[in-house]
Amino acid sequence: MPIHLYNPFTHFHFDNKTCFLSGQSLQSNDEQIQVFPHWLMRKFDLEDKPFKLLDESIRTYKQLQLPCATAVAERIAEMDKQLELAFNKGYEAVRQVDSLLLFQWVARMVYGVVFNEIQAGIRQQALSGEAMNFSQVLAHKFKNLHLMLQSLILPMQFDGGIPFTVLVFEVDNDEQTFNYRDEINTLVYSLRMNDVGIIVCLQDNGTNGVYHRESVQKVEGRCLHPIQFEELCARFFYSAYLFNRLPEYTVLPTDEQVYIEPMPLADMSMKPIFDPWQVKTYGQVLENFWKPWGYTLFEIIKDPEKPMSFLVDGEGNPVSGSAINLPKA
Numbered sequence: 001m002p003i004h005l006y007n008p009f010t011h012f013h014f015d016n017k018t019c020f021l022s023g024q025s026l027q028s029n030d031e032q033i034q035v036f037p038h039w040l041m042r043k044f045d046l047e048d049k050p051f052k053l054l055d056e057s058i059r060t061y062k063q064l065q066l067p068c069a070t071a072v073a074e075r076i077a078e079m080d081k082q083l084e085l086a087f088n089k090g091y092e093a094v095r096q097v098d099s100l101l102l103f104q105w106v107a108r109m110v111y112g113v114v115f116n117e118i119q120a121g122i123r124q125q126a127l128s129g130e131a132m133n134f135s136q137v138l139a140h141k142f143k144n145l146h147l148m149l150q151s152l153i154l155p156m157q158f159d160g161g162i163p164f165t166v167l168v169f170e171v172d173n174d175e176q177t178f179n180y181r182d183e184i185n186t187l188v189y190s191l192r193m194n195d196v197g198i199i200v201c202l203q204d205n206g207t208n209g210v211y212h213r214e215s216v217q218k219v220e221g222r223c224l225h226p227i228q229f230e231e232l233c234a235r236f237f238y239s240a241y242l243f244n245r246l247p248e249y250t251v252l253p254t255d256e257q258v259y260i261e262p263m264p265l266a267d268m269s270m271k272p273i274f275d276p277w278q279v280k281t282y283g284q285v286l287e288n289f290w291k292p293w294g295y296t297l298f299e300i301i302k303d304p305e306k307p308m309s310f311l312v313d314g315e316g317n318p319v320s321g322s323a324i325n326l327p328k329a
Contacts, residue, residue, distance in 0.1 A: 001255065002253040002254055002255060003154055003155070003253045003254065003255070003256075003257065003258050004253070005147060005150060005154070005251070005253060005258065006021070006022055006023030006146075006150065007143060007146070007147070008020070008023070008146065009139050009142065009143040009146070012118075012122075012134070014115060014118050014119050014122060015067070016029060016032070016067045017067065018067060019031075019067060019068055019069035019072055020066045020067055020068060020111075020112075020115055021068065021069075021072050021146075021149065021150060021152070021153060022069055022071075022072050022150075022153060024069045024072075026067055026068075026069060031067060031068060031069060031070065031073070032065045032066060032067055032068055033065065033066050033068040033073050033076060033077075034061075034062060034064065034065055034066075035061075035064035035065065035066060035108075035109055035112030035113060035115075035116065036061050036064065036109060036112075037080040037083070037084070038080070039080065039084040040084075040178075041061055041062060043178075044176075044178040044193070046061040046062075046178070047060065047061055047062040048060050048061075048062065049061055051063075051064060053116065053117055053120050054117055054120075054121075055117075055120050055121065055124055057120060059116070064112060064113065064116050065116075066112050066115055071153075072152075072153055075152055075153055076108060076152065079101065079104060079105055079108075079152065080105075082097070082101065083097070083101075083102075083105050087193065087194055087196060088194075090194060090195050090196070091168070091169075091170040091171075091194075091195045091196050094168055094196050094198070095168045097168075099162070099164075099166040100151065100158075100162075102166050102168070102198065102200065103148075103164050103166055103200060103202070104149060104151060104152050106166075106189050106191075106198075106200045106202065107145060107148065107149045107202055108149065108152075109182075109189075110145070110182050110184065110187065110189055110202060111142070111145055111146060111149055113182065113184065114142055114145075114184055117184070118134075121134070137246060138184075138185065140246060141187055141203055141246070144163075144203060144247065144249060145187060145202055145203060147249075147251065147260070148163060148164075148203075148260070150258075154257070154258055155256065155257035155258065156257060156258045156259075156260060157257055157258070157259050157260070158260050158261070159259055159260070159261040160261040160262060161205055161206060161261075161262050162205070162206055163203060163204075163205055163206075163247065163249065163260070163262055164200065164201060164202050164203065164204065164205075164206070165199075165200065165201040165204055165206050165207075165208045165209040166198070166199075166200050167198065167199045167200075167209065167216065167236075168196065168197075168198050169196070169197040169198070169199075169219065169224055169229055169232070170195055170196070170197075170222070170223045170224065171192055171195060171196060171197040171223070171224045171225075171226055171228075171229045172195065172223050172224065172225055172226065172321055172322075172328065173192055173193065173194065173195060173196075173197075173226055173328060174226075174328040174329070177192055177193055177194075177226070177328070178192075178193050179191065179192040179193070181233065181237075183237060183240065183241075186237070186240040186241055186243070187201065187202040187203045187204075187240070188200070188201050188202070188208075188236060188237050188240040189201075189202065190233045190236070190237075192226065192229060192230075195223075197224065197226075197229040197232075197233075199232065199233060199236050201236065201240055203247055204240065204243055204247070205247055205262045205265060207243065207265065207273055207274075208236055208239050208240060208243065211239050211274060212232075212235055212236060212239065215232065215235060215311060216232075218311065218312060218318045219232070219311060219318060222318065222320070222321060223321050223322070224321045225310065225321035225322075225324040225326065225328070226328050226329055227290065227293055227310050227324060227326055227329070228310050228311050228319070228321055228324070230289040230290060231286065231289070231290075231309060231310055231311050232311065233289055234282070234285045234286040234288075234289040234290075235282075237285060237289075238277075238281070238282050238285045239274060239277075241285075242274040242275040242276075242277065243273065243274055244271070244273065244274065244275050245265045245267075245273055247262060247263070247265065248262075248263040249261065249262055249263060250263060279301055279304045279307055280297075280301060280304075282307065283297050283300040283301040283307055284297055286300055286307070286308075287300055292327070292329030293326055293327070293329060295308065310324055
């Protein structure tokens, strides 16, 4: 029999009696895991800090949970332990972590937030007496994210290209820094902590990495000032917004493993994969990422041909992070 894949989006099944990843029925309400790893919450004292959902309701980090079968929870605990050891050792160790494992670790947190957002939406709709109205585009993206996350518990092989972009940078962070961002509409994520910064585009078939290849190559092997890493994040978050394709995948479950192959992103219109880059809109994104340093949109795009940058100088040459005399924020 071919391997069975679980799809909660078929019947919009998001209760607390079914394992979020495997679809197994649970025996107890105690069969739950945290969305954010225990070690991460302990390290940065996050347990009781507020986390705002899209419906404006407030939870704490530790209140964000996922119904989870014991075997799946054990596999996730094993993954969390591997990442804890790597992050505690620092940048070089995290850089050596397999990109699929980093993807799975990030996808578990992002999908965990999505799961809690959907549950909150279902409760809100039930209270209002209206039918659940959910974007088909988002359902498509989340279904594929959930499918790929099942690579944690099922033998899965990605053929013809990796469905995600994972980048790891060395960053001269302050010791207490924990800076987490996700954008669930575009499935892009960043994290800055210890001496590490990571950017993950969870469903772009590697295109954002190609789009920003020149910028990434210029900082490769360099220790970045935090403002430089945040500039890179702004570029990736904005390009994820400009990415105008809805990736499709060929999925072939066999007796031994599941094969997943990305479909070509080109379409009949020959339209570019990314919409045109608008300097003012990018400046607004960058202003948000640079909030700790107080730079305004006016300062950032004073010269629209050459927006303000700490990654490169006026001639396009890389700027050394150690030469930037700004707080680490």
